[in-house]
Amino acid sequence: MKKGVVVYDRMQNGYTYFLTEPIGKNFDPEFKPELTPKQLLKLGIFGGKYMTDCQNEFPKDWFTKAKLSPINRNPLLNYFKVDASLPLKYWQEKGWIYEDDPRGWFQWYCRYYMGRRLPKEDKRQIKRWKAMKRHIGGIKKGCKRGDLQCRRKQRQALLHWAYDSREI
Secondary structure (H helix, E strand, C coil): CCEEEEEECCCCEEEEEEECCCCCCCCCCCCCCCCCHHHHHHHCCHHHCCCCCCHHHCCHHHCCCCCCCCCCCCHHHCCCCCCCCCCHHHHHHCCCCCCCCCCCHHHHHHHHHHCECCHHHHHHHHHHHHHCCHHHHHHHHHCCCCCCCCCHHHHHHHHHCCCCHHHC
16 A cells, blocks of 8 residues: 655645555554544644644544634634644744654644654654653642643643543
8 A cells, every 4th residue: 555645735735745554553663642633633732723724635534523723823722722832933943843744743643644654754753752741740740630720731732742631
């Protein structure tokens, strides 16, 4: 299975990548996201702005109940109703954006979930994903179990990285 995907959106025109794995399968053994892209979009991430112009690239059902804001980022659409994002420009200045995924980690995750594999970049992004886990310890230490009002910004940030803190 090797299917080509050609992307036409505000950030990429004519970018092509290939799907070499079945959707949602054959992840690196160190990468165990707790939520799928579809679940994340439905819960509310990145103020609803992240995926508004690239819906043709991904399955339509990802967007049937997605919380999207086509004009401006709206933190009230986030699950925890807080802004837990830095501007893309900040990520670009830090050198954290890979040219194949100009929107960052979540775009990489969506494409990885779909079946794209870029070994060097996958390793880098999985390392970044694993580093986010440290925030779970802060929530466990500083919050009563099930208190979703505690550390909402930290919880929202974890959600952006496919960690589900709702049961902590």
